[in-house]
Amino acid sequence: MIDFSFTENQLAVRDMAREVASKIIIPSIAEYDRKQEMNPALLPAMAEANLLGFCIPEQYGGLGMDYISLGLASEEMEYGDTSARVIISVHVGLFSLPLLTFGSEEQKQKYLTPAAKGEKIATFGLTEPAAGSDVVGLQTTAVKDGDNYILNGEKMWISLADVADQFFIFAWTDLDKKKNRDHSGISCFIVERGWDGLTTGALHGKLGVRAGNTGFISMQDVKVPAENLVHKEGAGFKIAMFCLDQGRYTVAAGSCGLIKSCRDASVKYAKERQTFGVNIEEHQLVKQMIANMEAGYEYSTYLWMKAGWLKNQGKRSTKATSMAKWIACKEAEASAANAVQVHGAYGFSDEYPVERFYRNSKGASIYEGTREIHTIMQADYVLGFRKDKELELDLPKVDQ
Numbered sequence: 001m002i003d004f005s006f007t008e009n010q011l012a013v014r015d016m017a018r019e020v021a022s023k024i025i026i027p028s029i030a031e032y033d034r035k036q037e038m039n040p041a042l043l044p045a046m047a048e049a050n051l052l053g054f055c056i057p058e059q060y061g062g063l064g065m066d067y068i069s070l071g072l073a074s075e076e077m078e079y080g081d082t083s084a085r086v087i088i089s090v091h092v093g094l095f096s097l098p099l100l101t102f103g104s105e106e107q108k109q110k111y112l113t114p115a116a117k118g119e120k121i122a123t124f125g126l127t128e129p130a131a132g133s134d135v136v137g138l139q140t141t142a143v144k145d146g147d148n149y150i151l152n153g154e155k156m157w158i159s160l161a162d163v164a165d166q167f168f169i170f171a172w173t174d175l176d177k178k179k180n181r182d183h184s185g186i187s188c189f190i191v192e193r194g195w196d197g198l199t200t201g202a203l204h205g206k207l208g209v210r211a212g213n214t215g216f217i218s219m220q221d222v223k224v225p226a227e228n229l230v231h232k233e234g235a236g237f238k239i240a241m242f243c244l245d246q247g248r249y250t251v252a253a254g255s256c257g258l259i260k261s262c263r264d265a266s267v268k269y270a271k272e273r274q275t276f277g278v279n280i281e282e283h284q285l286v287k288q289m290i291a292n293m294e295a296g297y298e299y300s301t302y303l304w305m306k307a308g309w310l311k312n313q314g315k316r317s318t319k320a321t322s323m324a325k326w327i328a329c330k331e332a333e334a335s336a337a338n339a340v341q342v343h344g345a346y347g348f349s350d351e352y353p354v355e356r357f358y359r360n361s362k363g364a365s366i367y368e369g370t371r372e373i374h375t376i377m378q379a380d381y382v383l384g385f386r387k388d389k390e391l392e393l394d395l396p397k398v399d400q
């Protein structure tokens with residue numbers, strides 16, 4: 001049975017995230033968004049509040065919290081700004097939780113524990129200049145050379161590329177399978193900043209998530225020790241899909257934070273702005289826009305909570321997570337467009353935050369599976385072309 005009440009521990013995580021959002025993010029976000037820079041105080045504040053590892057078990061430096069807490073923290077972070085939720089998505093969703101599931105004990109000690117404590121920042125390098133949705137189109141290779149693999153390739157559009165200390169990198173280890181586009185030839189590696197041949201750089205001129213770092217990773221003959229292969233050769237595609245199941249969940253819950261920012265800003269403005277002798281909150285068509293935001297928030301919340309509930313049971317949740325991500329992102333985009341509309345011309349200026357919400361809302365329908373990919377996935381489940389099978393490996397143990 002899905003329980004919609006929250007435990008004290010879950011609420012404590014939510015409150016920690018809310019405090020970081022209200023004290024660190026919201027007061028300066030307009031400035032950092034305009035400068036297209038990350039607030040240098042944000043990662044230390046998130047680490048201090050345990051927001052980089054609270055859902056990792058205590059034995060690996062976390063607090064042992066569950067997926068509902070992860071959803072609540074994602075929502076609060078995105079209420080502050082989308083760029084802050086992206087940190088949780090990549091560091092926790094796309095790196096730490098999958099490493100907990102697929103990593104060796106040595107890898108967990110070496111890479112998961114410092115990530116959970118916030119001492120090292122992590123990210124996920126799957127996308128390449130010519131391969132996003134089409135994962136098997138990636139070109140990066142990892143060729144075995146004694147006790148090492150030699151990695152060559154380019155990753156593009158990687159969140160925190162210029163900030164992270166450790167990276168999941170997906171590369172072909174079987175070049176015959178690469179030719180045949182057989183995804184069982186892809187493997188996953190942990191790569192560290194500072195290793196010879198690895199360089200990163202930031203992308204500028206993005207539509208949104210401007211206060212976040214997004215960049216490229218370039219690898220030229222990077223020597224990666226064989227012990228940094230995650231799980232086993234050929235498991236990379238399966239690991240990438242598991243990563244996306246966790247990352248998409250944080251995007252879905254985060255989108256509810258964005259919807260709430262749109263709603264709150266619109267309610268405030270509707271109570272201040274007058275036309276035709278009344279506050280615009282009196283006009284039915286303005287009410288309609290605000291009601292739509294509230295409806296979108298409500299049912300998107302149920303969708304991510306359903307996915308979180310499945311995850312807490314250790315059940316495969318790919319369909320539920322994809323549905324939550326697809327719908328919540330769609331609702332966030334619609335809410336942001338309506339928030340600009342409620343503000344009229346002022347919504348079109350950076351004097352008010354809604355133009356940032358509007359720009360930020362677009363990215364989530366592109367990353368972690370585009371709107372079209374999730375649409376196809378949902379149709380494929382219903383048409384019988386796709387079915388969630390339980391993972392052969394144990395899922396993360398969670399404290400409920």
Ligand SMILES: Cc1cc2nc3c(=O)[nH]c(=O)nc-3n(C[C@H](O)[C@H](O)[C@H](O)COP(=O)(O)OP(=O)(O)OC[C@H]3O[C@@H](n4cnc5c(N)ncnc54)[C@H](O)[C@@H]3O)c2cc1C
Nearest residue numbers: 124125126127131132133157158159363366367368370372
């Ligand atoms: C802000 C931001 C942060 C990101 N962070 C990361 C990150 O940390 N790590 C990472 O690895 N990647 C990251 N990405 C990359 C992101 O995951 C990809 O952009 C995404 O997977 C889409 O790939 P693409 O951009 O190559 O688009 P394409 O795959 O080239 O798609 C182009 C268009 O074609 C459509 N399309 C493609 N295939 C189909 C199909 N079969 N049927 C119907 N329509 C289709 C798409 O929906 C889209 O509309 C990030 C992107 C952004 C914008």
